Amino acid sequence: xxxxxxxxxxxxxLVEFVLxxxxxxxxxxxxxxxxxxxxxxxxxxxxxKRMGSSYRAEVGLKHQVQEENFQILxxxxxxxxxxxxxxxxxxxxxxxxxxxxxxxxxxxxxxxxALCYGYFYCCDRGLGSxxxxxxxxxxxxxxxxxxxxxxxxxxxxxxxxxxxxxxVKWARYLYHHGLRRQECLKELPFxxxxxxxxxxxxxxxxxxxxxxxxxxIQAPTGWEKPCPPYIPV
Numbered sequence: 001x002x003x004x005x006x007x008x009x010x011x012x013x014l015v016e017f018v019l020x021x022x023x024x025x026x027x028x029x030x031x032x033x034x035x036x037x038x039x040x041x042x043x044x045x046x047x048x049k050r051m052g053s054s055y056r057a058e059v060g061l062k063h064q065v066q067e068e069n070f071q072i073l074x075x076x077x078x079x080x081x082x083x084x085x086x087x088x089x090x091x092x093x094x095x096x097x098x099x100x101x102x103x104x105x106x107x108x109x110x111x112x113x114a115l116c117y118g119y120f121y122c123c124d125r126g127l128g129s130x131x132x133x134x135x136x137x138x139x140x141x142x143x144x145x146x147x148x149x150x151x152x153x154x155x156x157x158x159x160x161x162x163x164x165x166x167x168v169k170w171a172r173y174l175y176h177h178g179l180r181r182q183e184c185l186k187e188l189p190f191x192x193x194x195x196x197x198x199x200x201x202x203x204x205x206x207x208x209x210x211x212x213x214x215x216x217i218q219a220p221t222g223w224e225k226p227c228p229p230y231i232p233v
Contacts, residue, residue, distance in 0.1 A: 149231060
């Protein structure tokens, strides 16, 4: 019986890995991106607080699926879930600098994240359909624009199955590459001659890692002390 490989990945990472496209434009500096993230977080909370009692904010969702020899756990946090007599809506909030009047439809990556949450929620609650809403907010003006559509459980199941199938192609490569790497490492010699006492130190570090224990080391400069779990004294 083949070994079952377990993979844990976030909704965002899964979607961005399989579906991301675009150009190499990185004209926004790291500082600007950080500022946008901070402003976006504040607006997120502001929008969520306005939504009333039918709105649950920051709802953790996860789903595990078996694909080939992989058990894949995908998890994330929906910005909001709106529960009304007419049905349930998954709300994905995105705060951007773009003029919202120029938006003709939701960004495919943003929609894909919400579709994942919609599928997970349908699986958990046994729903036959669910509404998917992308809420855009302009960071500078706080203008809001929403795109909303309904999806059946069957459509979500088919879409999500295709997403996972594409991801498994890469997961399979990484898994077998990891196995080959581990086999090669067993035969890989230490590339430098040991200084006095270094080999004994390396053995002690290895044993402490295997036993999951801390190791206290007192060594002079130039010994090239190993990585944790050692605690230098």
